[in-house]
Amino acid sequence: MITIYDIAKRANVSPATVSRVLNGYPDVSQKTREKVQRITAELGFQPNAAARGLATKRSWTIGVFFQDHVNSGFKHPFLHDVLSSFKDVMGGRGYDLLFFANHTLEGAQDSFAGRARHRNVDGVLLLGVPRTEPTLDTLVGAGIPCMSVDLDLFGPRAGYICSDNKGGANLAMNFLAERGHRRIAFIGDRFSTKPGHDRLLGYQESLHRHGLVFHNQWISYGDFTEDGGKSAMKQMLELDERPTAVFCAGDMMAIGAMGAIRESGLEPGRDISVIGFDDIAYAKYLNLTTIAQHKEELGSQAAVALLKLIEDPSQSPPVLTIGTELVVRGTVQPV
Template sequence: MVTIKEVAEKAGVSPSTVSRVISDSPRISEETKERVRKVMKELGYHPNAIARSLVSRTTNTIGIVMPRAADEVFLNPFFPEALRGIAKCTHQEGYCMLITTGNTDEEQLESLKTVVNGGRVDGLILMYSKINDPILKAVKKMHVPFVMIGRPPKKEDLDFVDNDNVEAAFNATEYLIRMGHRRIGLINGSLNLVVSIDRFEGYKRALKKYNIDIDESIITSSEFVQEGGYEGMKKILKSPKPPTAIITTDDLMAFGAIKAAKDMGVKIPQDISIMSFNNIPLSEFATPPLTSVEINAYTLGYEAAKIVIDKLKGRCSETVSKVLKTHIIHRQSIVENR
């Protein structure tokens, strides 16, 4: 096994200089860093991560806080896609990921306290934003850098990356209106999530702009799962006057809604058009291919990781609020209503 002393001898520096190069100390010139790193590569030297963390008091690990148990979360392709973006950024920056989960808020909080108080992570990424969230309340007291994927619930001065979900839902609803639809249903996510609240607000603003009354009989909300979309569509189609178009705020829910429509003998898009959100990879393979709002889940994850790592490395000290643009991916689940 190659030692730090051997690296130092070949590079013509002291072992302490090699250690400083490994920790990316600003006291070492870029020329020296480049020379030492070249020798490390030639000799096949790999720094001992545990020893390095003991010296630097860092773990080079980012904790990922999921909204609920992992086996439930990963049923929705949004999370793997966002995690893929996080993994890309953390790998580039020399960090690892550690996922914390729990079946209840209490289990999640206990898991979070274990990794933070045990010094196992340097920073955190919350993969969601929820109203009256005990996890967020606890994290704010932990004095560890963190960033949220989702707008903070009370417009607090916190680091976050998100879409403008009000605008995105407004644009989606307005598009359907311009396609001739005046009666537009909504299958929304849980209203304890900020993303669902914002998309509901955008939907209502578009209806108001075009003087269309809100009809609660064609509006439902549930968890972001296929079953939620299935049950929501069944309820809406039983309305005395069913809509000509539906917005689902998640593609997975849209898949459930499409199945419910088919089970009830309703054809898509001939009888009812469907617009959705997230544009997950399976959307284009739905029957019919699903028109969906692209929210850039991969980039949301990447930018969240970049924000927290920039804070950890001292590259940024200001509060960061990054809002990514959305756009509609047009496919065959919508037709004009003339």
């Protein structure tokens, strides 16, 4: 049976140095780290997880609370990419992910903090969790390192990361206004998410900046789903004064809106311009003009920030914003 003493002897370092390399401590030179890692791989050594946890006082597990109100789960085109890059960074540092179920058995620990403590996770990622979740306060006050995506979580050990949602909305609205659109509608989010709220703010601020008319009837809600976007667009198509363009706060809603436009005998872009938000994989195949989020960067930066909170208790929780960009395709035309 191979032990750390065998690795230490082969690498000509102390067993303590081998232990520090295997447990991810940063205070080992890169040259020594690479040598120990190479010899560990050559000898086929597999550290015992329980022993590793005792040595470091960590479980080497990150708890992930992943909620999706439309129940698409890991198939969700935006959340999947964020999670994938988060997993890659955490896995590279020796951490496994534990995904918590959305529902627990009656009588079980049902708060975020209680479930995280029960599983002894070293940190927590929140993804898709709404602001209205009642147990967020207990998690923030529990002292567990936390990072959230698209949820403005504040606490002594809790930070968050999001895209520049308001800035992205401004990009979309500027693009439409520059192409002569004066009657611009908005299909957004009724679930009180930070992205939905910020994109609506960006829409409203842009209307004011460009001197455009605000119409209550030109604001509808699609719940970030294709069906929701389709239903919202159908309502707008029935208006006496319908918009010439619609800004959708999510690509799935934009896809639904395009479907409704086609079903009415019109053509997206030619008759009514449509712009989305996210730049999911489907968007390019549908020639959808949209605002791109850098999904992989959101996940990887969330992981890096959470690692810093775990490894350094004095680390100040960050508030990070990742820029967005306009992707011009064919669903926006000048009037």
